[in-house]
Structures are given as C-alpha cells and as structure tokens.
Amino acid sequence: MNKIQARLTNCFLAVFPELTIDQVVSASSTNVRNWDSVAGVTLLAVVEEEFGILLDNSSVSGLNSFQDFLNYLTRTTSTDLYAAAGGY
Amino acid sequence: MKLLEALNTVKSMHSRGGPTLPCALVTGFTPLHLKTFLTAELVRRIPGRSIEIAEGLYGDLAGNMRRLPEAKFEFAVVVVEWCDLDPRLGIRSGARWSKDELSDIVATAKQHAAQFLHAVGNAAPLPLSVCMPTLPLLPLAHTPGWQKSAFEVDLHGVIQSLASSLAGLPHVRLLSAQQLDLQSPPSERFDLQADLRTGFPYLIPYASTLANLLASLALRSTPKKGLITDLDGTFWNGILGEDGVGGISWDLEHHSQIHAFYQRFLGSLAGAGVLLAVASKNDPALVEEAFARADLAVAPSAFFPVEAHWNAKSESIARILEAWNIAADAVVFVDDSPLELAEVEAAHPGIECVQFPSGDDLEIYGLIARLRDRFGKNTVTEEDGLRLASIRRTRTRDVAAESATDTNFLDQTEAEVSFTFEREPLDPRVLELVNKTNQFNLNGARHTEASWRALLSNPGAFLMVSSYRDKFGPLGRIAVLAGTLCGTRLSVSTWVMSCRAFSRHIEHRCLAELLARFRPEEVRFSYQQTERNGPLRDFLSRLLGSPPAPECNASRSLLDAFLETVLHTPEMIDE
Numbered sequence: 001m002n003k004i005q006a007r008l009t010n011c012f013l014a015v016f017p018e019l020t021i022d023q024v025v026s027a028s029s030t031n032v033r034n035w036d037s038v039a040g041v042t043l044l045a046v047v048e049e050e051f052g053i054l055l056d057n058s059s060v061s062g063l064n065s066f067q068d069f070l071n072y073l074t075r076t077t078s079t080d081l082y083a084a085a086g087g088y
Numbered sequence: 089m090k091l092l093e094a095l096n097t098v099k100s101m102h103s104r105g106g107p108t109l110p111c112a113l114v115t116g117f118t119p120l121h122l123k124t125f126l127t128a129e130l131v132r133r134i135p136g137r138s139i140e141i142a143e144g145l146y147g148d149l150a151g152n153m154r155r156l157p158e159a160k161f162e163f164a165v166v167v168v169e170w171c172d173l174d175p176r177l178g179i180r181s182g183a184r185w186s187k188d189e190l191s192d193i194v195a196t197a198k199q200h201a202a203q204f205l206h207a208v209g210n211a212a213p214l215p216l217s218v219c220m221p222t223l224p225l226l227p228l229a230h231t232p233g234w235q236k237s238a239f240e241v242d243l244h245g246v247i248q249s250l251a252s253s254l255a256g257l258p259h260v261r262l263l264s265a266q267q268l269d270l271q272s273p274p275s276e277r278f279d280l281q282a283d284l285r286t287g288f289p290y291l292i293p294y295a296s297t298l299a300n301l302l303a304s305l306a307l308r309s310t311p312k313k314g315l316i317t318d319l320d321g322t323f324w325n326g327i328l329g330e331d332g333v334g335g336i337s338w339d340l341e342h343h344s345q346i347h348a349f350y351q352r353f354l355g356s357l358a359g360a361g362v363l364l365a366v367a368s369k370n371d372p373a374l375v376e377e378a379f380a381r382a383d384l385a386v387a388p389s390a391f392f393p394v395e396a397h398w399n400a401k402s403e404s405i406a407r408i409l410e411a412w413n414i415a416a417d418a419v420v421f422v423d424d425s426p427l428e429l430a431e432v433e434a435a436h437p438g439i440e441c442v443q444f445p446s447g448d449d450l451e452i453y454g455l456i457a458r459l460r461d462r463f464g465k466n467t468v469t470e471e472d473g474l475r476l477a478s479i480r481r482t483r484t485r486d487v488a489a490e491s492a493t494d495t496n497f498l499d500q501t502e503a504e505v506s507f508t509f510e511r512e513p514l515d516p517r518v519l520e521l522v523n524k525t526n527q528f529n530l531n532g533a534r535h536t537e538a539s540w541r542a543l544l545s546n547p548g549a550f551l552m553v554s555s556y557r558d559k560f561g562p563l564g565r566i567a568v569l570a571g572t573l574c575g576t577r578l579s580v581s582t583w584v585m586s587c588r589a590f591s592r593h594i595e596h597r598c599l600a601e602l603l604a605r606f607r608p609e610e611v612r613f614s615y616q617q618t619e620r621n622g623p624l625r626d627f628l629s630r631l632l633g634s635p636p637a638p639e640c641n642a643s644r645s646l647l648d649a650f651l652e653t654v655l656h657t658p659e660m661i662d663e
C-alpha cells in the first residue's frame with residue numbers, strides 16, 4: 001500500500017467507521033449503506049484537507065468509490081501533492 | 089483540530105460508550121462539520137460521556153429554538169447567521185436587492201430577532217450558549233466595500249440590540265466576538281462553495297475554531313481559586329533590595345506600565361473573589377514599605393498572606409495554601425524565575441506555575457489574557473466578596489483558639505447557623521459549591537444546571553443550604569445537602585461543605601437539622617471515595633465507627649448518639 005492509498009484509507013475509515021481496512025478498497029456509494037449525501041460531503045472535505053487540494057465541481061461528480069478517489073489522487077499527483085502526502 | 093482528527097475522536101467515543109450527554113446544536117444552516125467538531129471538542133472535555141448532539145431543521149432557526157423545550161437536553165449551543173434574520177442575507181436566496189428591499193430586510197431582521205428572543209426566553213432554564221452572526225455581510229448595499237452603509241449600520245444595530253437583551257438572561261451565555269476575531273480573521277470564515285453545494289457556510293478551520301470556543305463556553309472549566317505572585321520583576325519592575333523602594337517602578341515614565349496593568353488585573357481578580365498572596369524572596373520591612381506607596385495600582389489589603397523572607401518559595405507556598413485551606417491544583421503561581429517555578433512545582437504537584445515574561449510587554453499582555461481565562465466565572469456571588477475577609481478572620485480565630493479548648497472556644501464564637509430548604513430559584517452559589525468543593529464532598533459528583541434541576545425535581549427531593557456567621561464575621565452559604573425522602577428513609581446524594589467552614593461542627597448541625605426536619609428512621613449516604621474527600625470520609629468513619637462503604641446507612645439511634653457526644657450549641661435560626 002503506497003502512502004497516498006494509506007492516507008486515503010484513513011479518510012475512509014474515519015468517515016465510515018463500520019468498514020474494516022480490507023473492505024475499504026472496494027468501498028463505493030453503492031455498497032456502503034451509510035454513504036449518503038452527508039457522508040459524501042464529509043468524505044470530500046476530509047480528503048481535501050488531508051491532501052491539501054480543492055476538488056472542483058466537475059471532479060466531485062465522478063468520485064463515487066475508493067478506487068475513484070485513488071485514481072484521481074494518483075492521476076493528479078504533482079510535486080506539491082507528493083509533498084503533502086509525505087512523498088519527499 | 090483537523091476534520092480527520094475530529095472524526096476519529098467521535099469514532100473513539102462511539103466505541104467506548106458511557107452515559108449519554110444529550111445536547112442540541114441549534115442553527116438555521118446545515119451544521120455538518122460544525123457538529124462533528126463540536127462533538128469532538130465536548131468529548132475531549134468530558135471523556136467519560138457519550139455526546140449526543142441533536143440538530144434542527146434547515147432554514148428554521150426560530151422554529152428549532154421553539155422546539156427545544158420538547159426534548160430533555162442538558163444544554164444547547166445556538167449559532168445565528170445573517171440569513172436567519174432574513175433569507176435574503178444568504179447566498180442561496182434568489183431574492184432581489186433593490187434599494188427598497190434593503191429597508192424591508194432590516195424590518196424583517198428586527199421582526200425575526202424579536203421572535204428569536206422570545207423563543208430563547210421560553211427555552212429557560214435550559215442553559216444556552218449563543219453565537220451571534222460571524223460571517224461578513226454580502227455586498228448588498230450600494231456603497232463601496234470600504235464605506236459602511238446605513239443598511240449595514242442598521243443590521244448591526246438589530247444584532248447589538250438582540251445581544252444586549254440576551255446578555256441579561258441568566259440562562260444565556262454569549263460567545264465573545266472579540267475572542268473569535270483574535271483566533272479567526274473574518275476573511276477566513278466563509279466557504280462560498282460549501283454553502284452553495286451543501287448549505288454549510290464555514291471553512292473547515294473556522295468551523296474548528298468556532299466549535300472549540302463554543303465548547304469552552306458551554307462547559308466552563310472550573311476556575312482557579314487563588315493566585316500567588318512574586319514581586320521583583322513581576323509585580324513591579326526592578327529588584328527591591330537593589331533599587332530601593334523608590335527605584336522599583338510600574339509607570340509610563342520608566343517604561344514599566346505593563347506592571348501597573350498586571351497590578352490592576354490582580355485587583356480585578358480580588359474583586360471577583362479570587363484569593364491573592366505574595367511569595368517573594370525579599371526583606372519583609374522593605375516589602376511593607378513598598379506596599380505603602382500611594383501609586384500602587386491595587387490595594388495592598390487584597391493580598392493575604394504576604395510571605396516575604398529569604399527561605400525557599402515552596403515553604404511560602406505551603407504556608408499560603410494552609411492559610412487559604414485549598415489544594416495546590418486550585419492555585420496559579422506567577423514568578424519570573426524558572427528556577428523558583430521549578431522548585432515550587434516539585435514541592436507542590438498540581439500547582440500551575442506560570443513564568444512572568446519580564447521585559448516583554450506583548451508577552452505579559454498575552455499572559456494576563458490567559459490568566460483571565462483561568463479565573464473566569466459567569467457570576468460573582470456575595471460569598472466571593474466575603475472570602476478573603478473570612479480567611480483573615482479565620483486566622484485571627486485560630487490564634488484565639490490556641491488558648492482555649494475546642495468546645496469552650498466554639499461556645500465563645502457566638503456562632504449562628506441558618507438553614508433554607510427552597511429549591512427555586514436556582515442559586516448559582518449552591519451549584520458553585522457543589523461543583524468546586526473537593527475535600528468535604530460526599531462523592532465528588534458534579535452537576536450542570538440541567539442535571540441539578542433534574543435531581544431536585546425527583547419525587548421526594550429535598551435541598552438544604554446552610555449559612556454561617558460568628559463574632560468574627562459571616563461566611564455566607566457554606567454547605568449544601570440534597571437527596572430524597574422516601575418513607576422513613578432519607579437518602580443523601582449530595583453533601584458538600586466549604587473548607588472555610590471546617591472545625592466549627594457545622595456538619596453536625598446539618599445532620600441535626602435534617603433529623604429534626606424530616607424525622608427519618610435511617611439516613612443513607614451515597615458515599616464514593618475520591619482522591620480528595622478525606623475530610624468527609626473521616627467524618628463518616630467517626631459517625632459509623634468504621635470506614636464508610638458506598639451507599640452506607642446510619643440508623644436514627646446511631647445518629648442521635650453521635651450528635652449528642654459532639655455537638656455544641658450555636659444559636660440556630662430557621663429561615
């Protein structure tokens with residue numbers, strides 16, 4: 001598990017305390033019962049704060065699972081993001 | 089606090105459990121992260137409780153307020169924003185902003201403020217912590233941003249008038265706008281995107297700051313009782329022994345005015361009932377001479393005792409604590425020397441040692457602001473004004489007692505013990521005694537206003553408050569007993585007595601009064617040992633003949649025999 005994935009896992013575990021670490025990787029808005037609008041907004045806020053990023057409206061609509069978030073964060077990885085995630 | 093940290097704190101609370109603390113967060117907006125942060129801050133302050141925060145309906149602040157009395161909350165936190173006074177003051181409204189609309193907005197704001205005030209009044213006695221609008225006003229007026237418009241003035245007038253009315257209500261505490269401004273600049277509060285997306289208008293860091301202050305407001309920490317100050321380089325600028333009485337200073341001319349500010353602050357603490365004393369390595373005659381200077385910014389009589397000599401400061405602190413009869417952890421010691429602070433801290437675990445940052449005016453100002461927080465209290469009671477005088481009298485009394493036997497001396501004190509049994513209105517002094525007393529305390533249980541009222545509303549509940557005075561002066565209300573009477577059994581769940589009232593047999597008078605009034609065949613004490621309630625334990629041990637167990641009973645005959653052997657007979661007055 002790389003550093004981005006580990007920190008993202010912590011975000012998911014904080015917002016969805018009913019999940020185990022093993023379940024997080026496959027978590028999505030369709031299979032996590034408590035993933036409602038409030039939880040969705042909280043997850044976005046935690047991820048933004050944790051990775052020091054601002055998610056725009058167009059990005060937000062495509063983030064519906066752990067893998068979506070991970071792909072987004074990996075794709076948009078920049079020097080700044082690496083630093084924020086403790087990569088350097 | 090970061091949001092992730094807050095969520096994890098809340099998560100740990102859920103896994104740990106504990107007795108529920110039901111409270112409400114009343115807003116007109118979506119409380120979202122503010123609720124998370126507030127829960128986490130409350131958990132940090134009261135880790136044994138399981139915090140349950142109820143929220144209301146979106147866009148209906150007044151309605152949420154009106155519905156508060158329908159549920160049993162221990163307290164409520166209320167956050168008002170501009171759009172609660174008129175939705176047109178919010179970004180989510182689609183209404184127009186014509187010139188005529190602005191005067192209508194002010195009129196609506198006045199109307200909604202009046203409705204809100206009415207609802208707050210109806211929520212009494214539920215303790216409310218209220219935050220007035222904190223977000224910047226939207227640019228509705230026709231004036232440029234740097235010019236204050238009549239519209240803005242009028243709206244702030246509505247809020248000012250509302251705040252003024254709220255401040256006069258005993259169950260309401262207002263959040264300090266100044267403190268909020270210091271911790272979070274207004275430009276770093278509004279989250280436009282979040283407000284548009286979700287109806288939550290605050291940036292995350294601001295929500296965290298606001299929740300922290302609201303939690304402090306809702307759950308005041310127990311204020312410290314006494315402050316011991318050093319003199320040289322602290323109370324005044326300079327070293328008395330070297331500079332002489334005329335050489336020490338606290339004025340503008342010598343660039344030492346900040347010490348006068350410190351002195352004035354100490355005077356203000358004394359006025360609120362905080363005990364003040366001096367611990368200084370100095371020539372006592374010189375200190376006396378310096379304290380006689382007419383330009384001192386605090387009355388020298390505010391300090392008792394004044395320990396000025398060349399022995400270790402820990403010895404001075406020990407004598408001061410003995411004279412005050414309070415524990416070290418209720419006291420702050422201020423000194424500019426880290427060495428002295430370390431020596432005192434080692435000898436008196438629990439005392440809060442604070443270094444006076446001599447030579448740095450800004451740091452000193454900050455220290456005084458922090459000290460104000462440590463001693464801050466909601467109300468100043470009659471007993472606060474009596475405290476220092478009664479300690480001085482106790483000292484006089486102790487000297488007199490040394491030359492007489494205990495019983496003889498008490499007989500000569502012209503003691504008057506009086507009792508009241510009224511449960512309403514709630515007396516802040518009674519709750520203060522319950523929540524601040526450590527030594528003569530039956531079980532250490534603390535109460536919020538709501539839990540105290542709930543206890544007194546139980547079937548068969550009683551409350552007895554005892555006051556004392558003798559020829560040395562009044563002590564005011566010094567003992568509280570509460571519990572229930574069921575048949576011939578009297579159950580005492582609360583019994584506290586101020587340490588200033590020790591050695592006067594007032595505890596025996598309290599028991600005698602209970603027996604006379606309620607005529608029980610048995611008294612049950614909900615005793616619980618705490619780290620500090622040794623005096624209460626010793627008293628019960630003498631009564632029962634052995635160390636008390638939790639929920640211990642004493643029969644009427646045992647109580648009568650015990651009181652008969654001990655009691656002297658001060659004049660008793662039933663109020």
